[in-house]
Structures are given as structure tokens and as C-alpha cells.
Amino acid sequence: MEDHNLLTTFERDEESCILRFKDGKSFQVDYLEIRFRCRCAKCKPRQENEQRIVEFHEEISRLRIEKPSVEPVGHYGIQLTWPSGCSSGIHSFSHLRSIAEESGNEI
Numbered sequence: 001m002e003d004h005n006l007l008t009t010f011e012r013d014e015e016s017c018i019l020r021f022k023d024g025k026s027f028q029v030d031y032l033e034i035r036f037r038c039r040c041a042k043c044k045p046r047q048e049n050e051q052r053i054v055e056f057h058e059e060i061s062r063l064r065i066e067k068p069s070v071e072p073v074g075h076y077g078i079q080l081t082w083p084s085g086c087s088s089g090i091h092s093f094s095h096l097r098s099i100a101e102e103s104g105n106e107i
Contacts, residue, residue, distance in 0.1 A: 019100050
């Protein structure tokens with residue numbers, strides 16, 4: 001794993017989080033953006049084609065936005081447990097960094 005992808009802080013707010021990385025960059029990211037990109041065995045297959053992606057996004061968008069609990073996974077990622085569903089996805093730091101750069105706001 002590249003050093004700049006190392007997540008040093010995950011600050012939870014009600015509808016978004018602040019991701020701080022070792023290289024000093026910080027991003028505010030909406031929880032929905034992370035949920036849309038879940039790679040767990042339940043969510044990943046629902047992102048295989050455009051129609052399934054649209055349906056998946058619509059379903060996630062209808063859910064009440066709730067702050068997930070966060071658990072570290074080794075030295076490479078975190079597991080987010082969403083009160084309204086998915087809890088088996090492991091988000092590597094490099095995966096979170098790509099979400100942050102694509103969909104987050106640098107702060």
C-alpha cells in the first residue's frame with residue numbers, strides 16, 4: 001500500500017465523514033458515496049451493469065442516512081456497519097482514498 005493512502009483519521013458526522021490521510025490531505029465524503037461503492041459479496045454483484053447500478057443507487061438513496069460504526073481491519077482498512085443494512089464490506093484505505101478523490105470535497 002502506498003504511504004499516502006494510509007488513513008489516519010475517520011471522523012464521523014451525521015451524514016458525512018472526514019477522511020484524513022498520512023500525506024496531510026483531508027476530504028469530506030458523504031456516507032452515500034461510500035455505500036454506493038461497497039465491495040462486499042452482497043453489494044458488488046449489484047454494480048455489474050448500468051441497470052443494476054441505477055437500481056442499487058435508487059435503493060441506497062431511499063435509506064435513511066445513518067452514521068455507521070467503524071472497526072479497523074488490520075493495517076489496511078476499516079469495516080463499516082450501517083444501521084440500515086450492509087455490514088460485511090471491508091473498505092481498504094486505497095479504496096477510501098479513491099472515493100474521497102472522486103466524490104469528496106478536499107478540505
